[in-house]
Amino acid sequence: MTVEKQSELPLRAQEDVVAARQFVRSWAVELGLNLVDQTKIITAASELARNAVIHGGGGLIRIEILLDTGKRGMRLTFEDQGPGIVDIERAMSDGYTTGNGLGLGLGGAKRLSHEFSIESKPGAGTRISIIRWKS
Amino acid sequence: MMVVSTHPISEVIQRHENELLADWLRLQNQNLASRRDRISESQLRANSQDFVMGLREAMSVSDSVDTTQPAWARLREILAEFSKQRAALGFSPAETATFVFSFKQALFGKLRQEYGGDPAKFAELTWAATEILDQLGLFTVQVYTKTRESVILRQQQELLELSTPVVELWTGILALPLIGTLDSNRTQVVMQNLLEAIVAKEADLAIIDITGVPTVDTLVAQHLLKTVAAARLMGADCIISGIRPQIAQTIIHLGVDLGAVITKATLADAFRLALKKKNLSIGTR
Amino acid sequence: MDRIPLLKIGDFLLVTVQVDMHDRLAVALQDDLTERIVTSRARGVLIDISALDIVDSFIGRMLGNIAAMARILDAETVVVGMQPSVAITLVELGLSLPGIRTALNIDRGMDLLRAAAGEMGATDSDGREAV
Numbered sequence: 001m002t003v004e005k006q007s008e009l010p011l012r013a014q015e016d017v018v019a020a021r022q023f024v025r026s027w028a029v030e031l032g033l034n035l036v037d038q039t040k041i042i043t044a045a046s047e048l049a050r051n052a053v054i055h056g057g058g059g060l061i062r063i064e065i066l067l068d069t070g071k072r073g074m075r076l077t078f079e080d081q082g083p084g085i086v087d088i089e090r091a092m093s094d095g096y097t098t099g100n101g102l103g104l105g106l107g108g109a110k111r112l113s114h115e116f117s118i119e120s121k122p123g124a125g126t127r128i129s130i131i132r133w134k135s
Numbered sequence: 136m137m138v139v140s141t142h143p144i145s146e147v148i149q150r151h152e153n154e155l156l157a158d159w160l161r162l163q164n165q166n167l168a169s170r171r172d173r174i175s176e177s178q179l180r181a182n183s184q185d186f187v188m189g190l191r192e193a194m195s196v197s198d199s200v201d202t203t204q205p206a207w208a209r210l211r212e213i214l215a216e217f218s219k220q221r222a223a224l225g226f227s228p229a230e231t232a233t234f235v236f237s238f239k240q241a242l243f244g245k246l247r248q249e250y251g252g253d254p255a256k257f258a259e260l261t262w263a264a265t266e267i268l269d270q271l272g273l274f275t276v277q278v279y280t281k282t283r284e285s286v287i288l289r290q291q292q293e294l295l296e297l298s299t300p301v302v303e304l305w306t307g308i309l310a311l312p313l314i315g316t317l318d319s320n321r322t323q324v325v326m327q328n329l330l331e332a333i334v335a336k337e338a339d340l341a342i343i344d345i346t347g348v349p350t351v352d353t354l355v356a357q358h359l360l361k362t363v364a365a366a367r368l369m370g371a372d373c374i375i376s377g378i379r380p381q382i383a384q385t386i387i388h389l390g391v392d393l394g395a396v397i398t399k400a401t402l403a404d405a406f407r408l409a410l411k412k413k414n415l416s417i418g419t420r
Numbered sequence: 421m422d423r424i425p426l427l428k429i430g431d432f433l434l435v436t437v438q439v440d441m442h443d444r445l446a447v448a449l450q451d452d453l454t455e456r457i458v459t460s461r462a463r464g465v466l467i468d469i470s471a472l473d474i475v476d477s478f479i480g481r482m483l484g485n486i487a488a489m490a491r492i493l494d495a496e497t498v499v500v501g502m503q504p505s506v507a508i509t510l511v512e513l514g515l516s517l518p519g520i521r522t523a524l525n526i527d528r529g530m531d532l533l534r535a536a537a538g539e540m541g542a543t544d545s546d547g548r549e550a551v
Binding site for chain 2: 036
């Protein structure tokens with residue numbers, strides 16, 4: 001699998017979440033995703049970017065276009081150096097909320113993506129990756 | 136003064152153009168005996184004339200046998216157009232390439248006529264001709280394949296759309312009669328079409344009729360329910376009709392919860408309900 | 421900071437969301453609407469989201485909050501114009517927008533609001549039921 005191109009954006013403030021949505025949109029259009037698939041990945045990006053800003057104390061989003069044996073896709077990685085997630089499974093279950101609401105964000109992003117991976121340890125930050133392949 | 140090197144083959148073509156064309160057409164007609172219905176005599180002649188002219192021109196400005204060179208661009212364009220036409224008409228790749236390859240025979244005949252007495256020269260020229268025509272023949276196959284692929288893709292798309300039309304039964308009432316087996320992919324496309332039709336026709340009632348669907352698996356059932364939910368979010372209600380006893384059993388077996396979704400046994404029942412919801416009724420004159 | 425304009429049409433408030441909102445703007449909208457419902461004695465709120473390409477869980481919660489607050493203030497909320505791809509994504513996301521009525525467009529939405537206001541009974545400006 002090769003990375004055709006990549007870019008990074010900071011996620012420090014709310015405006016960055018909007019910027020991330022727009023950036024993901026432009027690359028999704030370029031990749032040739034159909035409208036529904038575009039909507040899914042941008043929505044997932046919005047959820048995860050917001051989490052990074054609000055719960056992760058800020059971080060970054062890395063956007064990559066992947067090429068893997070005949071299929072192309074987009075991978076988004078969200079990294080923060082925040083407090084990390086204590087109970088990942090619980091955080092992934094819908095409805096779970098820590099006040100401002102992590103609920104639906106993680107589980108939702110997973111449902112909207114073809115592939116989802118998460119690494120998080122209390123005190124060691126969080127890294128979440130999602131991939132959507134072009135059909 | 137620019138020195139233009141004309142390939143001997145080009146000169147041969149020029150000198151015997153009419154006969155070459157005639158011989159070649161005869162050969163093509165033999166090969167295409169079964170295809171007379173697909174292509175007219177005049178079309179064949181026009182194609183062949185273009186090719187011969189293009190070949191002569193290309194070889195009059197260059198003595199290279201490398202057909203990727205700029206001098207050959209015009210001829211490649213002619214062949215590409217020809218290939219696309221044949222692909223669209225339903226010819227096979229072999230039949231399409233035969234157009235070029237059959238020219239070899241005609242050309243060799245003329246080369247022998249001109250250079251038969253000079254074996255070395257004759258060998259050199261037939262080798263060059265073979266090089267060139269083989270490349271061009273392969274090129275037509277390449278273009279053909281690409282064209283065929285895009286034709287097939289387009290036909291698949293059209294088939295998909297044809298087989299799942301959204302019908303406007305009345306102002307604001309749509310019907311989606313699903314027919315045949317539904318795979319996950321097709322179901323998603325179909326459902327998207329319905330939602331878009333809801334917007335386009337400003338219909339707040341949609342009847343999804345599955346009378347013509349033999350089996351429903353979990354995935355399809357889920358897609359159906361998701362579509363109903365999505366339509367609801369957009370402000371439209373759905374009625375699912377045509378649930379046969381077997382399908383009803385399957386749905387229960389699978390544990391799929393139809394929830395608040397309205398179901399009716401037949402499309403007619405669903406239409407009656409839709410009219411009622413809109414405070415409409417059908418009366419006699 | 422920009423704020424999203426609110427229009428009063430008869431007894432109802434109309435909001436047309438046309439920008440990609442950041443969270444603060446969405447919260448401001450929520451607050452503005454709630455205040456305006458009170459000050460204008462609005463009987464209903466119509467939120468037009470036909471221009472929104474993306475509705476994530478934050479916006480979804482905002483819509484839910486608006487509907488809940490409006491109900492406490494005796495007003496109905498109708499969300500109109502959701503795009504098909506947004507609807508499909510919300511369903512996939514698992515967001516159901518409970519307690520929110522939806523309609524295809526502003527016209528239908530207004531019809532819904534008028535019907536709901538009619539059901540609640542005609543009241544004069546003092547809030548007393550008409551006999």
